[in-house]
Amino acid sequence: MMMRMAYMIYIPWLLVAQFLLLVPLTTSKVPAIIVFGDSSVDAGNNNVIPTLLKSNFKPYGRNFPGGRATGRFCNGRVPPDFISEAYGLKPLIPAYLDPAYTIADFATGVCFASAGTGYDNATSAVLNVIPMWKELEYYKDYQNKLRAYLGIEKANEILSEALYLLSLGTNDFLLNYYVFPTRRSQFSIEEYQDFLVGLSGNFIRDLYALGARKISLTGVPPLGCLPLERLTNKMGHHGCNEKYNDVSLEFNGKLQNLVRRLNKELRGVTVAFADSYQSIDQMITRPSLYGFEVVGVACCSTGTFEISYLCNEHNPLTCLDANKYVFWDAFHPTEKTNRIVVDHYIDSLLVRFR
Numbered sequence: 001m002m003m004r005m006a007y008m009i010y011i012p013w014l015l016v017a018q019f020l021l022l023v024p025l026t027t028s029k030v031p032a033i034i035v036f037g038d039s040s041v042d043a044g045n046n047n048v049i050p051t052l053l054k055s056n057f058k059p060y061g062r063n064f065p066g067g068r069a070t071g072r073f074c075n076g077r078v079p080p081d082f083i084s085e086a087y088g089l090k091p092l093i094p095a096y097l098d099p100a101y102t103i104a105d106f107a108t109g110v111c112f113a114s115a116g117t118g119y120d121n122a123t124s125a126v127l128n129v130i131p132m133w134k135e136l137e138y139y140k141d142y143q144n145k146l147r148a149y150l151g152i153e154k155a156n157e158i159l160s161e162a163l164y165l166l167s168l169g170t171n172d173f174l175l176n177y178y179v180f181p182t183r184r185s186q187f188s189i190e191e192y193q194d195f196l197v198g199l200s201g202n203f204i205r206d207l208y209a210l211g212a213r214k215i216s217l218t219g220v221p222p223l224g225c226l227p228l229e230r231l232t233n234k235m236g237h238h239g240c241n242e243k244y245n246d247v248s249l250e251f252n253g254k255l256q257n258l259v260r261r262l263n264k265e266l267r268g269v270t271v272a273f274a275d276s277y278q279s280i281d282q283m284i285t286r287p288s289l290y291g292f293e294v295v296g297v298a299c300c301s302t303g304t305f306e307i308s309y310l311c312n313e314h315n316p317l318t319c320l321d322a323n324k325y326v327f328w329d330a331f332h333p334t335e336k337t338n339r340i341v342v343d344h345y346i347d348s349l350l351v352r353f354r
């Protein structure tokens with residue numbers, strides 16, 4: 001109780017400090033935000049590919065500007081949108097495959113992410129989504145279009161000054177390793193983590209070779225606390241699955257070591273690590289600090305297993321106020337959670353990448 005009181009006293013000062021740090025951002029030299037990864041950051045690329053993993057229908061997007069279901073797996077915006085806004089760029093990062101946008105829009109921000117993907121090719125194959133090597137192919141295509149649009153010199157300047165955001169890994173564990181026997185028969189969980197970290201390093205080296213210099217790598221959230229994983233944790237009385245949380249922490253630790261190695265290895269690069277685990281864990285363990293009332297189930301429908309088409313507008317149980325929930329569907333945070341994750345990270349991001 002004393003702990004909680006102490007936190008309540010300090011929180012307003014944290015907010016004030018964050019607000020002050022946001023002030024000088026108009027001087028930022030980051031001209032574009034370029035996003036790779038999975039549903040944690042997908043802005044709608046899955047809308048136009050033949051997969052069952054989509055979210056371009058209600059109630060997704062109900063708190064998005066205009067109430068539009070863009071294909072973001074959220075009631076509103078996802079973290080890259082908030083990061084872009086904090087850099088004084090546009091408040092929404094468009095999906096590269098969305099035909100409503102052109103290279104003029106993508107010049108200040110573009111998203112190549114695909115819900116359901118992972119570092120492992122076998123993960124993207126589960127739901128027939130875009131594998132990471134293909135996200136990189138789309139990025140090369142984007143580079144060519146940007147050079148044709150702005151001229152080689154201006155385009156290259158944007159590509160090297162841009163901030164690159166990578167966010168994925170969850171699906172490699174929860175959609176692949178723990179669901180299908182193939183990877184489990186080939187790798188222990190420690191070996192699989194190392195395999196994924198190797199792929200993450202290769203992806204960043206490829207990006208670097210293509211001109212990227214400012215990179216932020218996001219780790220995985222507390223996987224065992226996602227509502228779907230609580231639902232299946234019958235032995236643990238539907239609490240967080242601690243085994244999965246331990247895997248998350250271990251994997252994030254290995255990613256942080258990778259980040260340290262890459263900063264030494266690649267000349268002129270800055271790679272930062274974004275620890276979404278710690279902020280989401282804090283929201284789950286101290287929800288009242290943030291005005292949350294529900295952490296164990298999601299807002300959409302019963303909040304226990306509904307994702308994608310199972311979370312739809314014909315479900316009468318969907319909550320009225322998503323701001324009281326940490327999770328929007330059984331796998332994805334609410335917009336409010338996304339905003340707080342970015343709030344916790346943006347100061348160090350703005351300091352490291354200008």
Ligand SMILES: *[C@@H]1O[C@H](CO)[C@@H](O)[C@H](O)[C@H]1NC(C)=O
Pocket residue numbers: 121133199
């Ligand atoms: C993933 O697939 C691509 C395309 O087939 C291939 O080039 C790449 O080597 C594969 N990655 C791994 C780790 O097998």
